[in-house]
Amino acid sequence: MRYSQLFGKTLKSAPAEAESANAKYLIQGGFVDQEMAGVYTWLPLGLRVLRKVEQIVREEMDALGAQEIFMPSLQPKEYWVTTNRWEGVDILFKLNSQTGKEYALGCTHEEVVTPLAQKFTKSYKELPFAVYQINTKFRDELRAKSGVLRGREFRMKDMYSFHTNQEDLTAFYNRALEAYVKAYTRCGLQVKVVQASGGIFTQNVSHEFQALTDAGEDILIACPNCEFGQNSEVATLKVGEACPKCQGTLAQMKGVEVGNIFDLGTKYTDAFDFTFTAEDGTQKRVLMGCYGIGTTRLVGSIVETHHDERGIVWPKSVAPFQVHLVSLRSKDAAVQATIDQTASDVYDGLMRAGIEVVWDDRADLSPGQKFADADLLGMPLRLVVSEKTLAENAVEWKARTSAEARRVPIAEIIEEVGTFVRE
Numbered sequence: 001m002r003y004s005q006l007f008g009k010t011l012k013s014a015p016a017e018a019e020s021a022n023a024k025y026l027i028q029g030g031f032v033d034q035e036m037a038g039v040y041t042w043l044p045l046g047l048r049v050l051r052k053v054e055q056i057v058r059e060e061m062d063a064l065g066a067q068e069i070f071m072p073s074l075q076p077k078e079y080w081v082t083t084n085r086w087e088g089v090d091i092l093f094k095l096n097s098q099t100g101k102e103y104a105l106g107c108t109h110e111e112v113v114t115p116l117a118q119k120f121t122k123s124y125k126e127l128p129f130a131v132y133q134i135n136t137k138f139r140d141e142l143r144a145k146s147g148v149l150r151g152r153e154f155r156m157k158d159m160y161s162f163h164t165n166q167e168d169l170t171a172f173y174n175r176a177l178e179a180y181v182k183a184y185t186r187c188g189l190q191v192k193v194v195q196a197s198g199g200i201f202t203q204n205v206s207h208e209f210q211a212l213t214d215a216g217e218d219i220l221i222a223c224p225n226c227e228f229g230q231n232s233e234v235a236t237l238k239v240g241e242a243c244p245k246c247q248g249t250l251a252q253m254k255g256v257e258v259g260n261i262f263d264l265g266t267k268y269t270d271a272f273d274f275t276f277t278a279e280d281g282t283q284k285r286v287l288m289g290c291y292g293i294g295t296t297r298l299v300g301s302i303v304e305t306h307h308d309e310r311g312i313v314w315p316k317s318v319a320p321f322q323v324h325l326v327s328l329r330s331k332d333a334a335v336q337a338t339i340d341q342t343a344s345d346v347y348d349g350l351m352r353a354g355i356e357v358v359w360d361d362r363a364d365l366s367p368g369q370k371f372a373d374a375d376l377l378g379m380p381l382r383l384v385v386s387e388k389t390l391a392e393n394a395v396e397w398k399a400r401t402s403a404e405a406r407r408v409p410i411a412e413i414i415e416e417v418g419t420f421v422r423e
Protein backbone atom coordinates (compact mmCIF):
# COMPACT_ATOMS: atom_id res chain seq x y z
CA MET A 1 0.00 0.00 0.00
CA ARG A 2 1.28 3.43 -0.95
CA TYR A 3 0.37 5.76 1.89
CA SER A 4 -0.34 8.58 -0.58
CA GLN A 5 -3.19 6.43 -1.95
CA LEU A 6 -4.58 5.29 1.40
CA PHE A 7 -8.12 6.31 2.27
CA GLY A 8 -8.10 7.77 5.79
CA LYS A 9 -4.89 9.59 6.72
CA THR A 10 -3.45 10.66 10.07
CA LEU A 11 -4.92 13.80 11.64
CA LYS A 12 -2.75 16.72 12.85
CA SER A 13 -4.01 16.21 16.39
CA ALA A 14 -6.23 13.88 18.36
CA PRO A 15 -9.86 14.93 18.88
CA ALA A 16 -10.18 16.91 22.13
CA GLU A 17 -12.90 14.65 23.54
CA ALA A 18 -10.81 11.48 23.18
CA GLU A 19 -9.79 10.70 26.77
CA SER A 20 -8.64 7.13 26.30
CA ALA A 21 -5.52 6.03 24.45
CA ASN A 22 -7.45 3.83 22.02
CA ALA A 23 -9.80 6.64 20.97
CA LYS A 24 -6.93 9.11 20.69
CA TYR A 25 -4.58 6.96 18.61
CA LEU A 26 -7.13 5.03 16.56
CA ILE A 27 -8.84 8.26 15.45
CA GLN A 28 -5.68 10.34 15.03
CA GLY A 29 -4.01 7.50 13.13
CA GLY A 30 -6.90 7.12 10.70
CA PHE A 31 -7.78 3.60 11.85
CA VAL A 32 -11.37 4.52 12.70
CA ASP A 33 -13.69 7.48 12.33
CA GLN A 34 -16.29 8.35 14.92
CA GLU A 35 -19.73 8.81 13.41
CA MET A 36 -21.33 9.58 16.78
CA ALA A 37 -20.79 8.52 20.38
CA GLY A 38 -20.20 4.76 20.44
CA VAL A 39 -20.47 4.30 16.66
CA TYR A 40 -17.42 4.02 14.40
CA THR A 41 -16.43 3.46 10.80
CA TRP A 42 -13.49 1.10 10.46
CA LEU A 43 -11.19 2.66 7.88
CA PRO A 44 -8.81 0.53 5.74
CA LEU A 45 -5.97 0.54 8.31
CA GLY A 46 -8.25 -0.27 11.24
CA LEU A 47 -10.16 -2.87 9.29
CA ARG A 48 -6.92 -4.74 8.58
CA VAL A 49 -6.31 -4.99 12.34
CA LEU A 50 -9.90 -5.99 13.09
CA ARG A 51 -9.78 -8.68 10.40
CA LYS A 52 -6.57 -10.13 11.81
CA VAL A 53 -7.99 -10.23 15.32
CA GLU A 54 -11.19 -11.85 14.04
CA GLN A 55 -9.22 -14.39 12.00
CA ILE A 56 -7.24 -15.42 15.08
CA VAL A 57 -10.49 -15.80 17.03
CA ARG A 58 -12.03 -17.72 14.11
CA GLU A 59 -9.10 -20.16 13.94
CA GLU A 60 -9.33 -20.89 17.66
CA MET A 61 -13.09 -21.50 17.47
CA ASP A 62 -12.63 -23.74 14.41
CA ALA A 63 -9.96 -25.68 16.33
CA LEU A 64 -12.60 -26.36 19.01
CA GLY A 65 -14.75 -27.96 16.32
CA ALA A 66 -17.29 -25.13 16.32
CA GLN A 67 -18.91 -24.25 12.96
CA GLU A 68 -19.27 -20.71 11.69
CA ILE A 69 -22.72 -19.37 10.84
CA PHE A 70 -24.13 -15.88 10.35
CA MET A 71 -27.36 -14.93 12.10
CA PRO A 72 -29.65 -11.95 11.51
CA SER A 73 -29.41 -8.82 13.60
CA LEU A 74 -33.10 -8.14 12.97
CA GLN A 75 -34.95 -10.35 15.44
CA PRO A 76 -38.67 -10.94 16.01
CA LYS A 77 -40.18 -9.62 19.23
CA GLU A 78 -41.81 -13.03 19.92
CA TYR A 79 -38.47 -14.71 20.64
CA TRP A 80 -37.65 -12.04 23.22
CA VAL A 81 -41.07 -12.40 24.78
CA THR A 82 -40.50 -16.17 24.97
CA THR A 83 -37.35 -15.67 27.06
CA ASN A 84 -38.98 -12.93 29.10
CA ARG A 85 -36.41 -10.38 27.94
CA TRP A 86 -38.50 -8.03 25.74
CA GLU A 87 -39.11 -5.91 28.82
CA GLY A 88 -36.37 -5.29 31.35
CA VAL A 89 -33.27 -5.51 29.13
CA ASP A 90 -32.58 -1.78 29.11
CA ILE A 91 -29.86 -1.95 26.44
CA LEU A 92 -32.13 -3.64 23.86
CA PHE A 93 -32.80 -1.48 20.80
CA LYS A 94 -36.38 -1.93 19.57
CA LEU A 95 -37.70 -1.12 16.11
CA ASN A 96 -41.18 -0.56 14.72
CA SER A 97 -42.08 -1.72 11.24
CA GLN A 98 -44.56 0.14 9.01
CA THR A 99 -46.60 -3.09 9.16
CA GLY A 100 -47.02 -2.61 12.88
CA LYS A 101 -44.60 -5.38 13.79
CA GLU A 102 -41.92 -4.89 16.40
CA TYR A 103 -38.34 -6.13 16.21
CA ALA A 104 -35.24 -6.22 18.35
CA LEU A 105 -31.80 -5.29 17.03
CA GLY A 106 -29.56 -8.09 18.26
CA CYS A 107 -27.56 -7.25 21.40
CA THR A 108 -26.84 -10.98 21.71
CA HIS A 109 -28.17 -14.05 19.89
CA GLU A 110 -29.49 -16.63 22.38
CA GLU A 111 -32.98 -15.70 21.18
CA VAL A 112 -32.06 -16.63 17.60
CA VAL A 113 -29.70 -19.54 18.08
CA THR A 114 -31.84 -21.54 20.51
CA PRO A 115 -34.86 -21.96 18.24
CA LEU A 116 -32.45 -22.40 15.31
CA ALA A 117 -30.64 -25.26 17.04
CA GLN A 118 -34.00 -26.71 18.06
CA LYS A 119 -35.06 -26.94 14.40
CA PHE A 120 -32.12 -29.20 13.57
CA THR A 121 -31.85 -31.24 16.77
CA LYS A 122 -34.22 -34.06 17.54
CA SER A 123 -32.07 -36.86 18.90
CA TYR A 124 -29.01 -37.40 21.10
CA LYS A 125 -27.28 -38.46 17.86
CA GLU A 126 -27.19 -34.82 16.72
CA LEU A 127 -25.53 -33.65 19.94
CA PRO A 128 -23.20 -32.16 21.02
CA PHE A 129 -22.36 -29.32 18.64
CA ALA A 130 -21.23 -25.72 18.74
CA VAL A 131 -21.87 -22.87 16.33
CA TYR A 132 -20.46 -19.36 16.30
CA GLN A 133 -20.61 -16.15 14.34
CA ILE A 134 -18.70 -12.89 14.10
CA ASN A 135 -21.31 -10.22 13.77
CA THR A 136 -22.37 -6.69 14.65
CA LYS A 137 -24.16 -6.17 17.95
CA PHE A 138 -26.33 -3.22 18.95
CA ARG A 139 -26.66 -2.07 22.54
CA ASP A 140 -28.32 1.04 23.86
CA GLU A 141 -25.47 1.73 26.29
CA LEU A 142 -26.15 4.64 28.63
CA ARG A 143 -22.58 5.88 28.42
CA ALA A 144 -20.62 5.04 25.29
CA LYS A 145 -17.14 6.24 26.15
CA SER A 146 -13.57 4.94 26.10
CA GLY A 147 -13.44 4.77 22.30
CA VAL A 148 -14.11 1.37 20.80
CA LEU A 149 -14.06 -0.28 24.24
CA ARG A 150 -17.77 0.46 24.69
CA GLY A 151 -19.79 0.97 21.56
CA ARG A 152 -23.49 1.16 20.81
CA GLU A 153 -22.72 -0.74 17.62
CA PHE A 154 -19.75 -3.12 17.87
CA ARG A 155 -18.46 -6.49 16.71
CA MET A 156 -18.57 -9.69 18.70
CA LYS A 157 -17.71 -13.31 18.20
CA ASP A 158 -20.45 -15.29 19.93
CA MET A 159 -20.43 -19.06 20.17
CA TYR A 160 -23.16 -21.34 21.50
CA SER A 161 -22.75 -25.01 22.44
CA PHE A 162 -25.44 -27.64 22.96
CA HIS A 163 -25.09 -30.82 25.02
CA THR A 164 -26.93 -33.87 26.33
CA ASN A 165 -25.34 -33.81 29.79
CA GLN A 166 -23.48 -31.61 32.25
CA GLU A 167 -20.22 -33.54 32.05
CA ASP A 168 -20.04 -32.92 28.31
CA LEU A 169 -20.92 -29.24 28.66
CA THR A 170 -18.29 -28.75 31.38
CA ALA A 171 -15.63 -30.47 29.29
CA PHE A 172 -16.40 -28.24 26.29
CA TYR A 173 -16.57 -25.15 28.52
CA ASN A 174 -13.08 -25.88 29.84
CA ARG A 175 -11.73 -26.37 26.33
CA ALA A 176 -13.34 -23.08 25.27
CA LEU A 177 -11.67 -21.36 28.23
CA GLU A 178 -8.26 -22.60 27.04
CA ALA A 179 -9.04 -21.56 23.45
CA TYR A 180 -9.88 -18.05 24.66
CA VAL A 181 -6.58 -17.69 26.49
CA LYS A 182 -4.81 -18.89 23.33
CA ALA A 183 -6.65 -16.37 21.14
CA TYR A 184 -5.80 -13.44 23.44
CA THR A 185 -2.18 -14.54 23.72
CA ARG A 186 -1.90 -14.71 19.93
CA CYS A 187 -3.26 -11.14 19.79
CA GLY A 188 -0.48 -10.05 22.17
CA LEU A 189 -2.82 -9.63 25.13
CA GLN A 190 -2.29 -11.05 28.59
CA VAL A 191 -5.55 -11.71 30.37
CA LYS A 192 -6.71 -12.64 33.83
CA VAL A 193 -9.24 -15.45 33.85
CA VAL A 194 -11.74 -14.14 36.33
CA GLN A 195 -14.47 -16.09 38.10
CA ALA A 196 -17.49 -13.94 37.42
CA SER A 197 -19.94 -15.92 39.49
CA GLY A 198 -19.48 -16.92 43.10
CA GLY A 199 -17.29 -19.95 42.43
CA ILE A 200 -17.76 -23.70 42.47
CA PHE A 201 -20.97 -23.92 44.51
CA THR A 202 -23.16 -21.73 42.34
CA GLN A 203 -25.37 -23.26 39.70
CA ASN A 204 -24.23 -21.32 36.69
CA VAL A 205 -20.50 -21.08 36.28
CA SER A 206 -19.12 -18.17 34.27
CA HIS A 207 -15.73 -16.65 33.62
CA GLU A 208 -14.63 -13.25 32.40
CA PHE A 209 -11.39 -12.59 30.54
CA GLN A 210 -9.91 -9.32 31.69
CA ALA A 211 -7.10 -7.38 30.01
CA LEU A 212 -5.34 -5.24 32.58
CA THR A 213 -5.54 -1.52 31.82
CA ASP A 214 -6.51 1.64 33.65
CA ALA A 215 -8.95 2.35 30.83
CA GLY A 216 -11.03 -0.58 32.02
CA GLU A 217 -14.15 -0.21 34.13
CA ASP A 218 -13.84 -3.40 36.18
CA ILE A 219 -12.03 -3.74 39.51
CA LEU A 220 -10.35 -7.09 40.04
CA ILE A 221 -8.72 -8.90 42.90
CA ALA A 222 -6.05 -10.70 40.90
CA CYS A 223 -2.72 -12.45 41.10
CA PRO A 224 0.30 -10.61 39.66
CA ASN A 225 2.06 -13.93 38.99
CA CYS A 226 -0.54 -16.06 37.25
CA GLU A 227 -3.83 -15.67 35.37
CA PHE A 228 -6.05 -16.01 38.46
CA GLY A 229 -8.48 -13.25 39.33
CA GLN A 230 -11.90 -12.48 40.80
CA ASN A 231 -14.23 -9.63 39.92
CA SER A 232 -14.37 -7.40 43.02
CA GLU A 233 -18.17 -7.45 42.75
CA VAL A 234 -18.28 -11.15 43.62
CA ALA A 235 -14.82 -11.69 45.14
CA THR A 236 -14.48 -14.17 47.99
CA LEU A 237 -10.80 -13.30 48.45
CA LYS A 238 -9.18 -10.04 49.54
CA VAL A 239 -6.13 -7.98 48.59
CA GLY A 240 -3.05 -9.36 50.39
CA GLU A 241 -4.36 -12.92 50.60
CA ALA A 242 -2.58 -15.79 48.85
CA CYS A 243 -3.53 -16.76 45.30
CA PRO A 244 -5.29 -20.14 45.47
CA LYS A 245 -3.48 -21.21 42.31
CA CYS A 246 0.15 -20.18 42.84
CA GLN A 247 0.37 -18.59 46.33
CA GLY A 248 1.25 -15.14 44.87
CA THR A 249 -0.07 -12.12 46.81
CA LEU A 250 -3.43 -10.92 45.46
CA ALA A 251 -3.67 -7.24 44.51
CA GLN A 252 -6.32 -4.86 43.21
CA MET A 253 -6.16 -4.23 39.47
CA LYS A 254 -8.27 -2.53 36.79
CA GLY A 255 -9.33 -4.43 33.73
CA VAL A 256 -11.50 -4.39 30.65
CA GLU A 257 -13.63 -7.44 29.93
CA VAL A 258 -12.58 -8.80 26.54
CA GLY A 259 -14.59 -11.97 26.81
CA ASN A 260 -17.14 -13.82 28.86
CA ILE A 261 -18.21 -17.47 28.93
CA PHE A 262 -21.32 -18.91 30.60
CA ASP A 263 -22.63 -22.30 31.52
CA LEU A 264 -26.27 -21.45 30.79
CA GLY A 265 -27.67 -24.78 31.87
CA THR A 266 -31.29 -24.96 30.72
CA LYS A 267 -32.04 -21.21 30.99
CA TYR A 268 -32.86 -20.79 27.28
CA THR A 269 -33.76 -24.38 26.41
CA ASP A 270 -36.44 -24.23 29.14
CA ALA A 271 -37.85 -21.05 27.60
CA PHE A 272 -38.10 -22.60 24.13
CA ASP A 273 -38.98 -26.09 25.45
CA PHE A 274 -35.99 -27.51 23.60
CA THR A 275 -35.68 -31.23 24.27
CA PHE A 276 -34.00 -34.19 22.57
CA THR A 277 -34.78 -37.90 22.47
CA ALA A 278 -32.26 -39.64 24.72
CA GLU A 279 -30.77 -43.07 24.09
CA ASP A 280 -33.38 -44.62 26.39
CA GLY A 281 -36.18 -43.02 24.37
CA THR A 282 -37.13 -40.38 26.93
CA GLN A 283 -37.29 -36.62 26.20
CA LYS A 284 -34.58 -34.64 27.95
CA ARG A 285 -33.70 -30.96 28.13
CA VAL A 286 -30.74 -29.77 26.06
CA LEU A 287 -27.96 -28.02 28.03
CA MET A 288 -26.32 -24.91 26.63
CA GLY A 289 -23.21 -22.76 26.97
CA CYS A 290 -22.46 -19.34 25.47
CA TYR A 291 -19.10 -17.75 24.80
CA GLY A 292 -18.48 -14.13 23.72
CA ILE A 293 -15.45 -12.12 22.62
CA GLY A 294 -15.82 -8.45 21.78
CA THR A 295 -13.55 -8.19 18.74
CA THR A 296 -13.70 -4.41 18.31
CA ARG A 297 -13.17 -4.03 22.07
CA LEU A 298 -10.22 -6.42 21.70
CA VAL A 299 -8.59 -4.08 19.17
CA GLY A 300 -9.13 -1.16 21.59
CA SER A 301 -7.67 -3.19 24.46
CA ILE A 302 -4.58 -4.01 22.41
CA VAL A 303 -4.03 -0.26 21.87
CA GLU A 304 -4.56 0.43 25.58
CA THR A 305 -1.89 -2.11 26.49
CA HIS A 306 0.48 -1.50 23.55
CA HIS A 307 1.26 2.20 23.15
CA ASP A 308 3.73 4.85 24.27
CA GLU A 309 3.60 8.65 24.28
CA ARG A 310 4.15 8.73 20.50
CA GLY A 311 1.55 6.23 19.37
CA ILE A 312 0.59 2.61 18.96
CA VAL A 313 3.05 -0.31 19.19
CA TRP A 314 1.21 -3.12 17.37
CA PRO A 315 2.09 -6.74 18.12
CA LYS A 316 3.21 -8.36 14.85
CA SER A 317 0.26 -10.75 14.85
CA VAL A 318 -2.31 -7.97 14.43
CA ALA A 319 -0.33 -5.06 12.91
CA PRO A 320 -2.02 -3.73 9.76
CA PHE A 321 1.36 -3.90 7.99
CA GLN A 322 4.61 -5.39 9.24
CA VAL A 323 6.80 -2.75 7.58
CA HIS A 324 6.50 1.03 7.34
CA LEU A 325 8.82 2.08 4.53
CA VAL A 326 9.74 5.78 4.45
CA SER A 327 11.45 7.54 1.56
CA LEU A 328 12.88 10.99 2.33
CA ARG A 329 13.38 14.06 0.15
CA SER A 330 16.58 15.31 -1.38
CA LYS A 331 17.21 18.73 -2.94
CA ASP A 332 19.30 17.06 -5.66
CA ALA A 333 17.03 15.74 -8.42
CA ALA A 334 19.40 12.92 -9.39
CA VAL A 335 19.68 11.73 -5.78
CA GLN A 336 15.94 12.02 -5.46
CA ALA A 337 15.49 9.73 -8.44
CA THR A 338 17.79 7.13 -6.85
CA ILE A 339 15.95 7.35 -3.52
CA ASP A 340 12.61 6.83 -5.24
CA GLN A 341 13.93 3.95 -7.34
CA THR A 342 15.51 2.23 -4.33
CA ALA A 343 12.40 2.64 -2.18
CA SER A 344 10.30 1.32 -5.04
CA ASP A 345 12.62 -1.70 -5.43
CA VAL A 346 12.52 -2.45 -1.69
CA TYR A 347 8.73 -2.07 -1.73
CA ASP A 348 8.34 -4.45 -4.68
CA GLY A 349 10.81 -6.92 -3.17
CA LEU A 350 8.96 -7.02 0.13
CA MET A 351 5.63 -7.47 -1.63
CA ARG A 352 7.05 -10.31 -3.73
CA ALA A 353 8.29 -11.95 -0.51
CA GLY A 354 4.72 -11.78 0.80
CA ILE A 355 5.55 -9.15 3.44
CA GLU A 356 2.90 -6.56 4.26
CA VAL A 357 4.34 -3.11 3.68
CA VAL A 358 3.00 0.42 3.66
CA TRP A 359 5.22 2.90 1.83
CA ASP A 360 5.07 6.54 2.88
CA ASP A 361 5.77 7.88 -0.60
CA ARG A 362 4.41 11.37 0.04
CA ALA A 363 6.60 14.05 -1.55
CA ASP A 364 5.65 17.09 0.47
CA LEU A 365 6.40 16.06 4.07
CA SER A 366 9.45 16.63 6.28
CA PRO A 367 11.36 13.69 7.82
CA GLY A 368 10.00 14.74 11.23
CA GLN A 369 6.39 14.55 10.03
CA LYS A 370 6.94 11.17 8.39
CA PHE A 371 8.66 9.71 11.46
CA ALA A 372 5.92 11.05 13.75
CA ASP A 373 3.31 9.35 11.57
CA ALA A 374 5.30 6.09 11.58
CA ASP A 375 5.43 6.16 15.39
CA LEU A 376 1.72 7.00 15.64
CA LEU A 377 0.71 4.19 13.25
CA GLY A 378 2.90 1.71 15.09
CA MET A 379 4.00 -0.85 12.48
CA PRO A 380 6.57 -3.26 13.98
CA LEU A 381 9.41 -2.23 11.65
CA ARG A 382 10.38 1.13 10.10
CA LEU A 383 12.71 1.25 7.10
CA VAL A 384 14.08 4.55 5.80
CA VAL A 385 15.64 5.25 2.41
CA SER A 386 17.44 8.62 2.25
CA GLU A 387 20.46 10.33 0.77
CA LYS A 388 22.44 9.34 3.89
CA THR A 389 21.49 5.66 3.82
CA LEU A 390 22.14 5.47 0.06
CA ALA A 391 25.68 6.78 0.60
CA GLU A 392 26.23 3.51 2.51
CA ASN A 393 24.22 1.41 0.04
CA ALA A 394 21.92 0.72 2.95
CA VAL A 395 18.49 1.18 4.44
CA GLU A 396 17.88 2.43 7.97
CA TRP A 397 16.23 -0.19 10.16
CA LYS A 398 14.36 0.58 13.37
CA ALA A 399 11.95 -1.65 15.26
CA ARG A 400 9.00 0.22 16.83
CA THR A 401 9.89 -1.33 20.21
CA SER A 402 13.50 -0.16 20.13
CA ALA A 403 15.12 3.28 20.41
CA GLU A 404 18.11 2.28 18.29
CA ALA A 405 18.32 2.51 14.53
CA ARG A 406 20.91 0.64 12.46
CA ARG A 407 21.84 0.25 8.79
CA VAL A 408 21.20 -2.86 6.74
CA PRO A 409 22.78 -3.30 3.27
CA ILE A 410 20.16 -3.00 0.51
CA ALA A 411 21.20 -6.39 -0.85
CA GLU A 412 20.24 -8.07 2.44
CA ILE A 413 17.13 -6.16 3.37
CA ILE A 414 14.42 -8.47 2.01
CA GLU A 415 15.87 -11.52 3.69
CA GLU A 416 16.42 -9.75 7.03
CA VAL A 417 12.87 -8.40 7.06
CA GLY A 418 11.60 -11.90 6.30
CA THR A 419 13.45 -13.21 9.35
CA PHE A 420 12.13 -10.35 11.50
CA VAL A 421 8.54 -10.96 10.44
CA ARG A 422 8.72 -14.70 11.08
CA GLU A 423 10.51 -14.63 14.47
Ligand code: ATP
Binding pocket: 108, 139, 141, 148, 149, 150, 151, 152, 154, 155, 156, 257, 258, 259, 260, 292, 293, 294, 295, 296, 297
Ligand atom coordinates in the same frame (compact mmCIF):
# COMPACT_ATOMS: atom_id res chain seq x y z
P1 ATP B 1 -19.85 -5.17 29.97
O1 ATP B 1 -19.95 -5.73 31.36
O2 ATP B 1 -18.50 -4.60 29.64
O3 ATP B 1 -20.97 -4.25 29.62
P2 ATP B 1 -21.17 -7.49 29.11
O4 ATP B 1 -20.89 -8.37 30.25
O5 ATP B 1 -22.49 -6.88 28.99
O6 ATP B 1 -20.04 -6.40 28.99
P3 ATP B 1 -21.36 -9.68 27.26
O7 ATP B 1 -22.81 -9.65 27.08
O8 ATP B 1 -20.77 -10.75 28.11
O9 ATP B 1 -20.85 -8.27 27.76
O10 ATP B 1 -20.69 -9.65 25.82
C1 ATP B 1 -19.56 -10.42 25.42
C2 ATP B 1 -18.38 -9.53 25.11
O11 ATP B 1 -18.73 -8.49 24.20
C3 ATP B 1 -17.82 -8.79 26.30
O12 ATP B 1 -16.94 -9.61 27.01
C4 ATP B 1 -17.11 -7.63 25.65
O13 ATP B 1 -15.82 -8.04 25.23
C5 ATP B 1 -17.96 -7.32 24.45
N1 ATP B 1 -18.84 -6.16 24.68
C6 ATP B 1 -19.92 -6.10 25.47
N2 ATP B 1 -20.50 -4.89 25.42
C7 ATP B 1 -19.75 -4.16 24.55
C8 ATP B 1 -19.84 -2.83 24.04
N3 ATP B 1 -20.82 -2.00 24.42
N4 ATP B 1 -18.91 -2.40 23.16
C9 ATP B 1 -17.92 -3.24 22.76
N5 ATP B 1 -17.78 -4.50 23.20
C10 ATP B 1 -18.68 -4.95 24.08
Ligand code: MG
Binding pocket: 208, 257, 259, 260
Ligand atom coordinates in the same frame (compact mmCIF):
# COMPACT_ATOMS: atom_id res chain seq x y z
MG1 MG C 1 -20.03 -9.86 30.62
